[in-house]
Amino acid sequence: MNINDFKSNDEITWCPGCGDFGILNSLKKALVTLGKEPKDILLVSGIGQAAKLPHYIKCNCFNGLHGRALPAAAGAKIANRSLTVIITTGDGDCYGEGGNHLIHNIRRNLDITVIVHNNQIYGLTKGQASPTTDLGYKTKVQTNGVILEPMHALEMAITLGCGFVSRGYSKDSDHLAWLIGEGIKHKGFSLIEVLQPCVTYNKKNTYEWYSQRVYKIDSNSYNPGDKAAAFQKAGEWGDKIPTGVIYRQDGESYEDRSGLNNIPPLVEEKIENIDLSACLKELS
Amino acid sequence: MNINDFKSNDEITWCPGCGDFGILNSLKKALVTLGKEPKDILLVSGIGQAAKLPHYIKCNCFNGLHGRALPAAAGAKIANRSLTVIITTGDGDCYGEGGNHLIHNIRRNLDITVIVHNNQIYGLTKGQASPTTDLGYKTKVQTNGVILEPMHALEMAITLGCGFVSRGYSKDSDHLAWLIGEGIKHKGFSLIEVLQPCVTYNKKNTYEWYSQRVYKIDSNSYNPGDKAAAFQKAGEWGDKIPTGVIYRQDGESYEDRSGLNNIPPLVEEKIENIDLSACLKELS
Amino acid sequence: MGELTIKIAGEAGQGTQTIGTALCAMFKKLGRYIFANQDYMSRVRGGNNFFQLRICDKPVQALKAKADILIALDKKSVDLHRAVITERGIIILDKAKFGIADDEKIFFDVPFYRMAQDSGGSDIYINTVCCGVIAGLTGAGFERLEEVIQEAFAGKEEGISGKNVSAARAGYDFAKNNFKDEKFRQVPGPAKETLLMNANEAIALGAIKAGCKFYSAYPMTPSTSIMDTISRFSGKFNIVVEQAEDEIAAVNMIIGASFAGARSMAATSGGGFALMVEGVSLSGMTETPIVIVEAQRPAPATGFPTRTEQADLDFVIHAGHGEFAKAVYSPGTIEEAFYLTLKAFNLAEKYQIPVFIMTDQHLADSLRNIEPLDLNKVGVQRYIISKEDSAKLSGYKRYVLTPSGISPRAVPGWINDVVYADSDEHTEEGHITEDAALRVKMVEKRFYKKMAGLVQEIEKPTVFNLEKADTVLLGFGSTYGVMQEACETFADGSLGFVHLAQVWPFPVTELSLLLKGKKNIISVENNAAGQLGKLLMREAGIKVSCSVLRYDGRPFDLEYLLERIKELKG
Amino acid sequence: MGELTIKIAGEAGQGTQTIGTALCAMFKKLGRYIFANQDYMSRVRGGNNFFQLRICDKPVQALKAKADILIALDKKSVDLHRAVITERGIIILDKAKFGIADDEKIFFDVPFYRMAQDSGGSDIYINTVCCGVIAGLTGAGFERLEEVIQEAFAGKEEGISGKNVSAARAGYDFAKNNFKDEKFRQVPGPAKETLLMNANEAIALGAIKAGCKFYSAYPMTPSTSIMDTISRFSGKFNIVVEQAEDEIAAVNMIIGASFAGARSMAATSGGGFALMVEGVSLSGMTETPIVIVEAQRPAPATGFPTRTEQADLDFVIHAGHGEFAKAVYSPGTIEEAFYLTLKAFNLAEKYQIPVFIMTDQHLADSLRNIEPLDLNKVGVQRYIISKEDSAKLSGYKRYVLTPSGISPRAVPGWINDVVYADSDEHTEEGHITEDAALRVKMVEKRFYKKMAGLVQEIEKPTVFNLEKADTVLLGFGSTYGVMQEACETFADGSLGFVHLAQVWPFPVTELSLLLKGKKNIISVENNAAGQLGKLLMREAGIKVSCSVLRYDGRPFDLEYLLERIKELKG
């Protein structure tokens, strides 16, 4: 596999300079390293700028409803566990409209990887506050500035038992590619939140703003298996913003516990001649 | 005010012995102590056994849709901030169907109090797993036992910035009444999760099971303002289950930040003769 | 001898359902035909529920308003139900326990509380005592009841079964000794080899047989027993049943699973369906087959959670923003529920659309003993590119334009190309487009062409007595049985009916033919608006003369319908 | 002199809208009437968008397919739009910048990129240069453009305004010097004192005037500018605008706020509305007034997010499980959008029901200069128990049965009693019930009686030319303007139209009268199913002879409609 194997012919409609380009490139790199064919990978998304990504890469794509990427992905993974399932979603898509699915899919712990393009704004709908917009940021709707506490999604994910919680930066291409690769390798629900500048509507959290603040977690001194430390780390925001794997904990996946791993993928089941006689006997 | 002032004439339809009775009594006690009239209190609920509670007490009641108590309560509080707004909801209602509203109303931080009747089961629909059902518990749907990690709602609430996070036990009547009172007094979103035995459908987490495990947090040695300690405490489950105020942190409420506190309740606004001329000038 | 209606009434939790199902099993062993319906409250204890079974020597499909025998498990039941007892009827009750002193002719006093204590040592044995009483009263034979008990308690704790047998025996003997009249006598009938089930079980079995591999739902009465039944057998057939966090998740999960190639289903009731409506539109746009059961209950909002209504017809056929093809089945019987579920999966896959099975609480919860299902009547037809063919494919376009509107559907991972599915308006490849001309083609594909195909495959309406009838009843869904029995009471054949087991696409051609020249068409609907009558007007330009409606949350009973018809038939 | 259509096309982000609105303002100052519509893609940069304004000396309400002047901001725009230029038309373009060598008669080459750099030092000044060119070409007068610029940049950084004025001047002078033809000349007209706004702004103003105190929504094109406009003025009027976490929250929040006594509204588009449908049913059941705007866009699913369609008619009128009263307005003009929003709040409060304002992207985004609104035409009528009366009240029952079906509505906290509202079937007090007889009364209250009341208050259809017309167009919503202009082109009065500004309850009586004896009724709809025509059949038993449909995501232009009508009128 090389980068060209993942080339899509679809025209990219993001604004020039958008942080989404960086994520697209890192994802492609990660997939090259993964070594799987495009046909064995499924990208699932909702609606938003972030959610357009699956069109811009050659993999299977299910571009569903705003906020509903996760359940569609969960269903697809259950139906065919041999697919590598990756979700590309926005801060609005995943944390706003889709918040309930995030909570419960972390609990479900299917072996899927979620990449949240966090531009701290609703990009596609032209600049309203998202759940991660900083306090005080003004928009056409939040005319006096945002008054809701930004959502601490990474901390939340840790409390819910997510076994892979991480943050990347769209400009940090190789690091992000590595992070995505680690997320895919993790057997269970992996959350990768990516700092993604929106050059058009987020005039605060710009490339400059992020670049001044992000740092890579030192993998020698930091133990991502330490939950208490992870809470601490996940909570850092402001002058210093950590990137890297914040929390990591192996555990049984849905596929393990449900028994899916002991049978062929559901989609391979023969269904033409199912015999009901035993059920009928049991029922009557 | 005394207990009889809160007496409703509606027939109670809970099973004899249900933990919900204890919560009803504690709530009444708390309201007596609060000293407000029934007409100045609004109970909001969704659907479930827990959600029937507002009918069994004399207060204003909005018994809405399954999972949607919180947004209805938020709307009512915004419209009339002089009402004391209390939500009675179940583990399914609040954490399952209503999960997204929980997350975002914690962020919204209106001065409302949420009492989650946590019987770790769907009672009204006859015994399916809820988001808090213990791993391995078998039901008609979860025939091989629950395989999803139970939801750690209290820990989650802390990460989202909830300023009052607590747990009560429906059998511990005075303690629960006190807890509810504290929750109401807290200026902001207060979460009170109550261990509530379902004598009909939860054959594991019974009165006996809970009574053997619950203990009251020692208010001398425990500092509910310490977030790290609170995570620890909120995470305790198993042989020992803490009850009491787990996390407490004052902060600005929605009413403060939105400016609602600087104007009369919206419902008092005169609307008969609104003058648009300034808007028209500005627009054209 | 003739037919008999037994009603068991009591508080929730007292075992009305336990008694009822045991009696159903007993009478089935006797070879009698049974129709049993349930009336219960949205609570787990207390209140007043009942289970009513009608027993006959020929198939029965509807309930009657009046019972011949009322088993009253508490005093309240005596008061609540005494008005609906037939002239010859009796009330079985425990006068001592209920503190009733009056000696009324209608009472058959059975000290079942005391007998339960005596024979089993606990009040819970009153259920079995009552069953024994019925066995005695009706001459159903003690050995049949004993068999039922043994089957029910097989594998349970030692001794339980024995105690139940003694309790039953006590009841049986009591009846034999104290009730000398033979008026309720039931003789062996031909229905031994039947299947006793309700429509929810039939739907679950239909789904299993159709190859449903993924089921997701959020519990909601009266749909939940579909999930229970599929769960019960899921291990046997490698089916995953996943309880969703909400109905939105359920519908999107089944869409995802179906996109990946697995046949998938969800079930819910009106309020849960309301939350799925956006997903329905997604299924239409992405052309992903799904099957959804909408088990109606009285609404709006929470309504009557445990009762019945047919008021979601308009809501379901118009569900989802935008225009796209869909199909809506409305089975009238338990058998139809089974066969149409199978068809629903085939049709959904063939047209790559959402297909709905619209039922209601009455159909979902009512039991009947039906003739053995023909397991080969509806075969599984697949409409995906087989794994074999997949290997040979290249240049795949998910939404390639074809004359039928149907594009070959590939399973991701099976073909060498990739599959793009999209909720935006899209190109043949499945990428987002803004093109006006393409939009027109895609609307025609998803809507006009597929609807044209679906119209060719509409389930034929069931007709009865149409040639002779001067008055024709028109119904859909659960009213089938009551319409049929109503027509049968008119020996002169002057009443006929047309029953629609499919309401969308609407069977315009069929109905135009069938109803041609009929002056008196009466729609029979469990709703307040007469929605079916209006739909008939909109689609076929045919006007009903009137509608017989019921919207109190209760199903039609035979007497209710007959009374209205007699008024209207003149 | 006559009318003129100017189209500004370019990539998203190039400023087509900025130029367009500036030109609207300029021509308004000249007293011309304007109709402007927008065509944009669901992306923030790139692609191809356009803004088209039609300028006239009498009010105009529809767009034309062909433009007289195309301002092409990029090369692609030249290619894309040259086919839709009138015979006398020109294309303003920057040949050097676009690398176009050909010298075509239709080109008016303006080096606006170089001029922008020269006058302002940046490409962004091309917008103002282009405005200057138009001012020059049309003789709109430089001073008017200068005023527009000064107003737009008032309060902005020093110097910006000046640079823009120079850029405009450069464009103006260039046109004056290089375009000698007077064919596009515009003379002063009577429309100076008009208001330039779109329907979303009109709805926002209507809501503010109606006393809406709580607005909650989740952003969704094309509804979002309602939220923007209310937010903009929220401080002035003590309105809380709360962006919800999802549409379900939005609808439940407004229901909660309304229950508490505040007039409340939400707006969304089809997909978001799909998520509100359960809440709609809740509003019906709890009898809590709400107003919801459904700004339609092409569906299913995500569809064409920024384009127009009228395909949610059936979906909206049947929204919500169960049966309950609702009303659906479908304003045809910006003025109606304002007045009907006011009425919607009154009606919702009077009947304690959900009221919908159904619009679409075309109506929402199109600008017109309208005559000053009559701010007293629709007064605020309140239907809650006043605070004064509340104090005297006792024995309050929220759902007390009345002949009208309407129970007096108290504000919790104002009366001394408490208020119980319930989503289950309930007693008059508002407690959960299982009673059949009460159910019947409550269905009759919520559905039959309220509908009967609503029927008395249906908004009268607008009619045009009905007496003489042999052919009658029938439409709802945004097709008003184009139907009117189409009819006006038939000088013999042989074409008339009926426009419905309210589609539910359906104006059966009115239409039966109006359409009586009309042989050729043509429904004009921006959808594929001809939903309005079918609704007419269902409700009034009147058949349309055919439907003129458009479902490519674009609004009707006058030529499109006229062509179809000529075919059909024979």
Ligand SMILES: Cc1ncc(C[n+]2csc(CCOP(=O)(O)OP(=O)(O)O)c2C)c(N)n1
């Ligand atoms: C049900 C529904 N509600 C609203 C929308 C409109 N909508 C489309 S994208 C979007 C927000 C996108 O924000 P985010 O997920 O952060 O993505 P971004 O564009 O910032 O990458 C919204 C509100 C929709 N398509 N569907």
Ligand SMILES: Cc1ncc(C[n+]2csc(CCOP(=O)(O)OP(=O)(O)O)c2C)c(N)n1
């Ligand atoms: C939209 C919707 N989905 C499902 C239901 C059915 N339902 C009613 S209550 C309930 C669960 C109740 O569980 P919980 O909230 O834990 O309350 P409990 O009865 O245990 O107190 C469900 C699934 C409903 N009423 N509405």
Ligand code: SF4
């Ligand atoms: S609006 Fe923002 S997020 Fe969207 S493409 Fe442009 S820069 Fe990226």
Ligand code: SF4
């Ligand atoms: S089912 Fe459980 S929760 Fe519901 S009333 Fe009975 S004991 Fe309480």
Ligand SMILES: [Mg+2]
């Ligand atoms: Mg975003």
Ligand SMILES: [Mg+2]
């Ligand atoms: Mg519960």
